[in-house]
Amino acid sequence: MPQRSSPWRWIRIAVLLFILATVAQSAWLARSRTAEWTSSLRVVIYPINADGSQVSAAYVGQLRSASFEPIEAFFKGEGARYRLPLRDPVEVKLAPTVASQPPAPPFGGNRLAVVAWSLRLRYWAWWNDTWKGLRPHARLFVAYYDPAARPRLPHSTGLQQGMIGVVNAFARADMDGSNNVVITHELLHTFGATDKYDAAGNRPQFPDGYVEPNAQPLHPQQQAEIMAGRIPVSETRAEIPADMDQVAIGLKTAREIHWVK
Numbered sequence: 001m002p003q004r005s006s007p008w009r010w011i012r013i014a015v016l017l018f019i020l021a022t023v024a025q026s027a028w029l030a031r032s033r034t035a036e037w038t039s040s041l042r043v044v045i046y047p048i049n050a051d052g053s054q055v056s057a058a059y060v061g062q063l064r065s066a067s068f069e070p071i072e073a074f075f076k077g078e079g080a081r082y083r084l085p086l087r088d089p090v091e092v093k094l095a096p097t098v099a100s101q102p103p104a105p106p107f108g109g110n111r112l113a114v115v116a117w118s119l120r121l122r123y124w125a126w127w128n129d130t131w132k133g134l135r136p137h138a139r140l141f142v143a144y145y146d147p148a149a150r151p152r153l154p155h156s157t158g159l160q161q162g163m164i165g166v167v168n169a170f171a172r173a174d175m176d177g178s179n180n181v182v183i184t185h186e187l188l189h190t191f192g193a194t195d196k197y198d199a200a201g202n203r204p205q206f207p208d209g210y211v212e213p214n215a216q217p218l219h220p221q222q223q224a225e226i227m228a229g230r231i232p233v234s235e236t237r238a239e240i241p242a243d244m245d246q247v248a249i250g251l252k253t254a255r256e257i258h259w260v261k
């Protein structure tokens, strides 16, 4: 019998349409929540031993929800600074370790490839979900590497579509602070924030990538705008922040995540 006339074909199409509709609806719900900020957003972190090393296994094993408390404190403090009428904008939970590796992101900025990857990632995430609690609003898969074996990491990604991200991080206690900075940056992408550094020199853009664009003198800035990623200390130099105390949410980012009009 030719496959064309099989009723299974129509069932398959119906199932696919249902999945697409569900994906679209949950994306819309999650996005409207980040537009309102009337209740805390539940963020779940899924650790992954990305290089299969002993070092990463030991590091992932000692992680607790408390390891990510500085991220909650950051949103609390910054929310208060922007007079957000919500005490705890973000709640961070730790899921059990995920044994599988997420699909590798595409090279370059081809939009279609990114869309295809994001669908694959969401399917993979659904299949490998280890979280048993209330449904997360945002999901971040954090892939840990032994820094001795891999001193440079692949790029991290956070997508507003599906509020999902893959973060590459170092499996070492003294990197906890900078890991949290990267996790927060990607999390803010899932809330709709855009990058604020120039692609060429990794320098913060002025004025949006500055926490205090009106400071006199302008340099050195004391903190990095979280979406700019670096502290502009002079006209030519910008330093990587070591922990959450050295980052803040700038005005444009606050607008993008609907904290200010």
Ligand SMILES: [Zn+2]
Residues within 6 Å of the ligand: 185, 189, 194, 195
């Ligand atoms: Zn970014």
